[in-house]
Amino acid sequence: MSPASARPVAVSEYDDAVTVRRGTEPGRHHGRFSDDWVIGNAVNGGLVMASALTALGHRLRHDTDEHTDHLDPVAISAYFLTAARPGPFTTASEVVRRGRTLSTGQVSVHQPGADGVVVERMRALASFGDLEGAELEREAAAPEMPPPERCLSAQDAPPSFLAQMRFLDRLDLRLDPATAGWAAGRPSGRGSIRGWLRMRDDSEPDPTMLVLALDALPPVAFDLGFQGWTPTLEFTGHVRRRPAPGWLQVALTSQNVGGGLMEEDATVWDATGRLVAQSRQLCGYRDRPSR
C-alpha cells in the first residue's frame, strides 16, 4: 500500500509540475515549468511530454459533450524543436480523430524566446485509449536487479553533477551497480543502464508519469563512454498498462550508434514486475573526449 496517510493533503510536487489550466482561446492551456525540473539549462523532456499529454487529455475530454473512455495516453510521438526553459508555457491542442478504441490528437508546447518571440519547443502526436484492466499475454520479463536498497542512489553522485541535474532531486533513482560503472569513469561499453525509479514526493505512477519515467534515467550514451548533452530529437512511447503503486523498474539499451545519432530504447515495469511502457528515442550525442 502507498503511505497515503503520510502524504500532505496539498497537490504533490509531481502533480503540481504537470498542472495546466485552460486558456480562453480554444485548445489552449497554460502552465509553468519550474526550475526544479531542469537538466543543465533545459527542462527535462519527459516533463515537457507529461505536461503536454495532460493538456491534450483535457482537450480530448472536454471539447465534446460525448462521454469518452479514452483517458489513458497509449502512444505519443514527440519531436523536440528547441530546448524548453523554466518559466511559463502555453500548449495548443487539436483533436485529430475520435475512434472506437483510440482518440488521436496533436499538441505543441510554446514559450516566449529570449527576444520575446514565441518559439515552439515540442510538437507531438498522441493517442489516448482505455487501459483499464489491460493485460498482456506475452511480454518482456523484468530484468534481474538487486533491490533498491542495494542499488546506487543518484543522490550519492558528486554535488557538481547534481547541481547540473536538479531534475534528479525530484526522483528517487537507484541504479543497478552492474550498469553504473560509467559514473566512476568505467563505462561498460554494452549500452545498458538499469534502475529503480519513483518520485521523491511519493506520487504513485500513472500512465502519464510513465512517459516521464521512460525519459528520466541518465542517457544510455554514458555507458558507451559518451559524455555531456544527448538531446532527444524524436521520442515515441507506448503505454501498455496502468502501473501498480510503488517502484518502477527502468531499463535502457542502445544498439546503433553513428553519424552523431543513436537510438535509446527504454522499457518500464511496475512494482509487480509487469511491463507497463516502452519507448525508443533518436538522440544526438557528442563525440567521445579524445584520450
Added chain:
Amino acid sequence: MSPASARPVAVSEYDDAVTVRRGTEPGRHHGRFSDDWVIGNAVNGGLVMASALTALGHRLRHDTDEHTDHLDPVAISAYFLTAARPGPFTTASEVVRRGRTLSTGQVSVHQPGADGVVVERMRALASFGDLEGAELEREAAAPEMPPPERCLSAQDAPPSFLAQMRFLDRLDLRLDPATAGWAAGRPSGRGSIRGWLRMRDDSEPDPTMLVLALDALPPVAFDLGFQGWTPTLEFTGHVRRRPAPGWLQVALTSQNVGGGLMEEDATVWDATGRLVAQSRQLCGYRDRPSR
C-alpha cells in the same frame, strides 16, 4: 552492380507510385494511390508514408530560397487515422523547424471519403537530414539467412492469398523458411519473420523506400498465430544510412502482446549487410480463431 542497362527508361513502377505534383495552394501536393498497392481494400501504409515523405521533402526543399542539405528522411512518426483507398489523394505539408542538422515538418494525407467529404488518412511528423557518408560505429548485425534463391518467394503463396495482397506483386519478397511456418499453418510462436526484399521493377532502394520496406513484410502477428488484418495505429521509423543497391534484408520481431495491441519492431540491412533503418509500430490484432 544493378542491371541499370536492362531497366526501362520510363519512370519505374515504384517511382510512379510515390510521385506527387505540387498543387496551387501553398504546401499542397496531389497524387494517386494505384489499386496495385493494396492489401485487402486498403493501400499499404508504407506506400502512404513514402508518398507523404516525398511531398514533405519537396516542401522542405522548395518553400525557401535557402539551400538545404536535408534531403534524406531520418525520422518519421505516422498516426494512421482511417484506411487509405485507391484513388486520388492530397497532402498538406508544413515546415515546423529548420535546424542545423535536421529540418522538421508535418504532413497529412487526405482523400475524399465515400460521401465525398474529405477524410484525413494519416498524419505524420518527420525530420530530414543529410545521410551522405553516414557511418555507424556500433550496429545490430544482419541475421543469418539462406540466400534469396533458397528462400520462399511470396509469389508461391496460394492465389487466394495473393489476390488479397496485390501489394505483394510489387515486391520480390523471399521469406526465410525458418520463419515462414505460419504460411503452412505452423506459426512458431516466437514472433519473428525475416526475409529478403527488393522492388519487382528493380528500383534500387533509397532512404524513402526504406520506410516502405520497414512496413512491407507480412505482419509478425502471423508468426504468433494471429490471422487477418493488423492495422497500424502508430509507426515510427529511423533511417540511419543511405542503402547500397540490391537486396534489402528485413527482420521483424514482437515481444509485447495483449489488450488488442502489439508492437512490431522492424530492422532493415542493405545488400552489404549494413544496418540502414529500424522502426517500431503499435498495431492492433484480432484474437486468434478459437480452436
